[in-house]
Amino acid sequence: MLLRVTEGTRARRVITRSPTRTVGRFPSLKAGRSIHWESQLERDFVYLLEFDPAMLDYREQPETIRLTIDGKPRRYTPDFLVRTASLMVVYEVKPADKAAHPDMVALFAAAADHYAGRGMHHQVVTEADIRIRPYLDNVALLLRYRSHPVDPDVEAMVLDRLAFEPAPLGELIAALAPHADMAEVLALLANRRLAADLARRLDRDAVIRLPGEG
Known part of the structure; x- marks a missing residue:
C-alpha cells in the first residue's frame, strides 16, 4: 500500500530569496x-x-x-x-x-x-x-477559481444548458446571465464539473462541454 507522501517535513530548508532567485x-x-x-x-x-x-x-x-x-x-x-x-x-x-x-x-x-x-x-x-502553452496558462487560471463558490442552482442551470450540446464560453455566459458569471463557470471547470480542451486558449470562444463528452 502506498502511503501519503504529504506526511513529514522537508529534507532541507528552502533556499532564501535573492536578487537572482525567486522563491x-x-x-x-x-x-x-x-x-x-x-x-x-x-x-x-x-x-x-x-x-x-x-x-x-x-x-x-x-x-x-x-x-x-x-x-x-x-x-x-x-x-x-x-x-x-x-x-x-x-x-x-x-x-x-x-x-x-x-x-x-x-x-x-x-x-x-x-x-x-x-x-x-x-x-x-x-x-x-x-511550459506547454496555452495548457499551462489555462491551468494557472483555473487554479485561481478552484475555491470560488458556485450556487447549486447555477450549477444545475449550466449542466442543463450543456446537456443538449457544448457551447462557447462567451455564449454560455450570455445565455445564463444574470444568474451566472464567468467566475462560476471557471470554478466548475477548475473542479472538473465541466470540461474544455485546455490545449487551446481558454477564452470566450473556448468550447465548454460536460465531462466525458467530445
Whole structure:
C-alpha cells in the first residue's frame, strides 16, 4: 500500500530569496498546506501537479540520499515526491541546459538507479515538459477559481444548458446571465464539473462541454 507522501517535513530548508532567485509558496489543496517552490519553473510544475487528477498527493524536497558517483560520495535532494495510483515518482525540475550538463546527467543516472532499487521512478522534467502553452496558462487560471463558490442552482442551470450540446464560453455566459458569471463557470471547470480542451486558449470562444463528452 502506498502511503501519503504529504506526511513529514522537508529534507532541507528552502533556499532564501535573492536578487537572482525567486522563491515562494503555493496553497495546495492536495497537500493540505503550502508547498514551497524555489524557482518559477518549480512553481509552474506545482501548478501541473495540483491540477492533474492522476497526481494524488505530493511534497517538496522529500529526502536527502547519499550516492557514489565516480568513486566520490554525493548528497542529493530531489525536488518533489509524487504519489499516483500505482507508484511513487521522484521528480527533478531543471532548466534543459543545466539538466544536460555532464555532472547533472551522472547525478540523475545514479539517482534513477537508487530509486529503481526501491521500486520508485526518478524523472527529470524541464521547461519543455512543463511550459506547454496555452495548457499551462489555462491551468494557472483555473487554479485561481478552484475555491470560488458556485450556487447549486447555477450549477444545475449550466449542466442543463450543456446537456443538449457544448457551447462557447462567451455564449454560455450570455445565455445564463444574470444568474451566472464567468467566475462560476471557471470554478466548475477548475473542479472538473465541466470540461474544455485546455490545449487551446481558454477564452470566450473556448468550447465548454460536460465531462466525458467530445
